[in-house]
Amino acid sequence: MKFGSAFFGWLTTIGVIVLLVALVSAVVAGIGIDTNVSTQDLRGVGIGVAIALLVILFIAYFTGGYVAGRMARFNGVRQGLAVWLWAVVIAVILTIVGFIAGEQSNITSQVNLPAIPISSDDLTAGGLIGLAIVLVTTLIAAMLGGLAGMRFHRRVDKAGFDISDAEKDAEEEETRRAEATDVRSGSGRHEHPHGHDHGAGSRTEAPRTDEQVPRQQGLEGPRTGEQVPRQQGLDGPRTGEQVPRQQG
Template identity: 50%
Template sequence: MAYENDAGSSTPQGRRNDVVAAEKERFGGIKWGSAFFGWLTAIGMTVLLSALATAIGVGVGAANPSETQQAAEQARQNVETLGIVSGIVLAVVLFLAYYCGGYVAGRMARFDGVKQGLAVWLWGIIIAIIVAILAAVAGSQFNILGNLNGAPQIPVDGSLMTASGIVGLAIALIVPLLGAIVGGAAGMRFHRKVDQAGVHHQTGLVG
């Protein structure tokens, strides 16, 4: 589209940038309400995608029982390989789930998509800390994130002291952060396209 290369305040893109800058100055910044709904989306997607991954694994096992028995035997002989595969699946699930959460927050807030994605991740950290405190004080039955297979989680049973525990915590912290930031930026870009379409409509230009 020819207008994508327009520049300057006298051009449609320049006018769009001026309008967006004025709107962002007034309505920009982290929107914690939008981020909270983004976090809820991320947790819901984590549960759904985890269930889907489990169902696929069970289905493959039912369709190939002999291969499953061989795979189980190999897994017993090589636990490290099984851990790597599980870690990859977990990383993919968390990235996609928090991408969706960041996207929801970015679309709701309209501006500062990266910040909205970061806020989605921070909501996860804040709630994980609260849940960890409840679990430590009142018992493991209050570890609702563990029951939902949500992330991130703060282990309170000493499992963090193992190598696998450290790797798992790193995945649970870094991957959701990256997914939420990328999703937040993608959600915000949708509104910039809408703004550009509005400016061109006002000026009578067609992209």
């Protein structure tokens, strides 16, 4: 439970109450109310005002709980309860301060309040019932607002997880495509039995035109103008050469 977030939720509640009360007052002033009303009509007006007040309080505390739940992100119900506790504590403090100030200045004796055609017992019982209804209504509204504010973050987190999963799937698909491309490009090469690769980079280049290649002994004939020594007994006499006769 974060009381800082709950405090700002309570401030939001007070602001919404002021705005809605001003709006309802403007509407009532525009419509107009007959001041000559009977006791029966007065009861009907009181019921209507009580219902309007409950609706205003419900909307205001729901909004305050929603703000607290959004700010705290977790434990929305507890944040709504904290907003309600802020309201109760501040209301009690203001009541005590007002009571002390009224006793010291004796304001009640100086103010002539109009007589209400309702007995004090009925007024006390009705006030207690109305107070209980207001407390329960505001508590439920604040908790529901806090829960709604928390669910907002749940939807945002879920959307973020879905995006992360989609990006991960896209990266895996791209990796598989790259591996498949490498396999297809490598299938065109074959390996030599001795381990040499007959790829494009392993081909033997032919000698250039101006490059002299050494001759291997016994593999190529004599070049033009080169005298090759005769081997004894392997070739015939040259022209003009006398061959000795053998005896017998």
